[in-house]
Amino acid sequence: MGLRPLLYCALLALLAACGAAPVAPPASPVAEAPATPAAPPATTAPATPAAPPATTAPATPASAVTLTVFAPAGLTEAVKQLAADFEKTHAGVRVELELGHSPAQREQLEQGATPDVFISASRKDMDAVAEKQLVVADQVRPFARNQLVVILPPDNPGKIETLADLARPGVQVLIAAADLPIGNATLTMLEKLNASIAPDFKERVLANVVSTELGVKPIVSKISLGEADAGVVYVSDAVAAPNLKTLEIPQEANVAVVFTIAPVTAAAHPGEAADFVALVLSPAGQNVLSTHGLLPAQP
Amino acid sequence: MNRTAYRRPGPDPTRTRWVWAFAGAGGLLVGLLGIPLGALIWTALTGAMEVYLRDPSLHRAVRLSLVTSSISAGVIMLVGTPLAYTLARWSFRGKAWIELLIDLPLVLPPLIAGIALLLAFGCNGILGRPLDALGIRLPFTTAAVIVAQVFVAAPLYVRAARIGFAAVEPELREAAAVEGADETQLFRYVMLPLARRAIWSGLILAWARAFGEFGATIIFAGNREGRTQTIPLAIFVGFETNLGIALQLSLVLLAIASLVLILLRWIGRDTPVG
Numbered sequence: 200m201g202l203r204p205l206l207y208c209a210l211l212a213l214l215a216a217c218g219a220a221p222v223a224p225p226a227s228p229v230a231e232a233p234a235t236p237a238a239p240p241a242t243t244a245p246a247t248p249a250a251p252p253a254t255t256a257p258a259t260p261a262s263a264v265t266l267t268v269f270a271p272a273g274l275t276e277a278v279k280q281l282a283a284d285f286e287k288t289h290a291g292v293r294v295e296l297e298l299g300h301s302p303a304q305r306e307q308l309e310q311g312a313t314p315d316v317f318i319s320a321s322r323k324d325m326d327a328v329a330e331k332q333l334v335v336a337d338q339v340r341p342f343a344r345n346q347l348v349v350i351l352p353p354d355n356p357g358k359i360e361t362l363a364d365l366a367r368p369g370v371q372v373l374i375a376a377a378d379l380p381i382g383n384a385t386l387t388m389l390e391k392l393n394a395s396i397a398p399d400f401k402e403r404v405l406a407n408v409v410s411t412e413l414g415v416k417p418i419v420s421k422i423s424l425g426e427a428d429a430g431v432v433y434v435s436d437a438v439a440a441p442n443l444k445t446l447e448i449p450q451e452a453n454v455a456v457v458f459t460i461a462p463v464t465a466a467a468h469p470g471e472a473a474d475f476v477a478l479v480l481s482p483a484g485q486n487v488l489s490t491h492g493l494l495p496a497q498p
Numbered sequence: 499m500n501r502t503a504y505r506r507p508g509p510d511p512t513r514t515r516w517v518w519a520f521a522g523a524g525g526l527l528v529g530l531l532g533i534p535l536g537a538l539i540w541t542a543l544t545g546a547m548e549v550y551l552r553d554p555s556l557h558r559a560v561r562l563s564l565v566t567s568s569i570s571a572g573v574i575m576l577v578g579t580p581l582a583y584t585l586a587r588w589s590f591r592g593k594a595w596i597e598l599l600i601d602l603p604l605v606l607p608p609l610i611a612g613i614a615l616l617l618a619f620g621c622n623g624i625l626g627r628p629l630d631a632l633g634i635r636l637p638f639t640t641a642a643v644i645v646a647q648v649f650v651a652a653p654l655y656v657r658a659a660r661i662g663f664a665a666v667e668p669e670l671r672e673a674a675a676v677e678g679a680d681e682t683q684l685f686r687y688v689m690l691p692l693a694r695r696a697i698w699s700g701l702i703l704a705w706a707r708a709f710g711e712f713g714a715t716i717i718f719a720g721n722r723e724g725r726t727q728t729i730p731l732a733i734f735v736g737f738e739t740n741l742g743i744a745l746q747l748s749l750v751l752l753a754i755a756s757l758v759l760i761l762l763r764w765i766g767r768d769t770p771v772g
């Protein structure tokens with residue numbers, strides 16, 4: 200009983216402290232320190248020793264813009280870097296990435312989601328939303344290509360030296376579900392390899408598939424954990440996981456996935472959306488993409 | 499005096515207010531649960547969509563889901579009952595920790611549960627190498643589906659059964675002891691029958707949770723038709739291709755679950771209150 204009023208007071212004080220912080224506008228990031236009432240008045244700077252005092256100031260909170268970008272999870276690293284670069288040149292803009300599967304994101308767009316930019320790993324999904332004018336159809340641009348590569352755990356438990364070894368009985372292979380752009384590309388690639396390896400190569404590899412994963416990243420994770428002997432992923436995924444061994448797929452059998460980008464018709468921030476698309480297509484943006492193992496859109 | 503006034507029959511204005519308040523609050527929740535399910539069923543039934551229910555891969559998913567969730571429920575009952583009984587009947591050092599451990603899987607996002615299972619029973623997991631020496635490789639097998647289901651669903655059963663056993667009046671236990679019942683007879687003829695209702699409802703919960711399991715399964719067991727692709731996984735794969743497939747599969751999932759739940763309730767309908 201006796202404790203209760205005290206508790207209420209503490210709660211109220213907390214609420215007041217929380218409420219007070221955003222109200223005081225002039226000293227934005229550093230102002231959080233004085234909110235704790237006990238802080239001595241003049242020593243605000245040392246309270247947050249690591250924070251460089253003025254660099255974050257130019258952000259204008261009043262006109263803060265959040266640019267939402269739907270992007271395939273396979274492009275995670277590259278898109279994150281592009282987003283960071285964009286935020287650097289656009290003060291007050293925060294890029295929020297929604298990383299997922301293109302078919303699922305297409306579905307979300309069709310169900311009324313309105314990000315500002317849509318990046319698709321498959322032409323099919325981009326065309327579907329362009330046809331419904333959910334993205335600006337005449338601004339759809341291919342901007343990068345990704346190719347397939349085989350990844351192996353660092354200790355290569357399956358003793359896989361050549362692509363032909365993937366068909367050896369007992370080897371555990373992970374590929375992506377056929378409904379995903381990469382899964383589809385994997386099947387085409389295996390089919391093409393029939394010509395150079397063996398007529399039943401694809402069939403035998405598919406018999407070794409222990410799981411058709413619902414994304415590229417789960418394949419990378421499970422190969423990193425050594426749960427399977429080999430997995431088929433994008434080159435960019437292999438670049439992002441340098442500890443894994445890779446097995447190149449010959450150019451004539453490899454399948455390119457072309458990424459496309461477009462501003463969303465109902466974008467809340469069409470100006471910034473156009474700027475973001477421009478950055479991705481610019482030489483600087485293309486440079487970022489190539490450091491992540493992506494190839495230019497046109498071979 | 500006051501009590502007689504309180505009990506006097508007749509119109510009670512506070513009663514109607516209570517009824518309305520309760521009905522209103524309850525109605526909100528019923529709406530929150532019912533409207534989305536209704537929307538799902540309505541769209542699946544009325545949407546002009548191709549019918550995918552003939553797809554053999556769907557039949558494999560249904561069969562696998564029924565088999566794995568039933569085995570999981572059986573395993574949970576076999577190992578969960580002794581644990582629940584022990585926790586309800588005796589106190590011992592470390593009991594509170596075991597109780598905490600049983601509750602924790604409930605807060606764990608199933609995806610993390612799947613990762614935890616991989617880290618324990620995966621090929622390079624803590625127990626993976628000893629298991630491998632015995633020739634057992636769990637990931638990507640139907641057994642892994644069952645392990646994942648047991649992991650996420652067992653806590654529901656153990657909690658319910660423990661509460662059921664603990665609710666048996668100590669006087670009844672003592673009476674049985676006075677009559678000369680030994681530990682086995684006490685369990686078999688007193689505790690088990692009296693806790694039956696709680697055990698049964700725990701089993702229903704656990705089965706339902708196992709049947710709908712997705713996150714831990716996709717990580718630990720993977721997604722392979724006929725081997726590890728249960729209905730929830732097939733729904734997710736379907737969603738990637740076509741909303742119609744996902745909706746129809748969800749309808750199948752709901753229909754089967756309703757049937758089984760109704761059946762289970764019917765079987766346990768006239769069990770005595772524990």
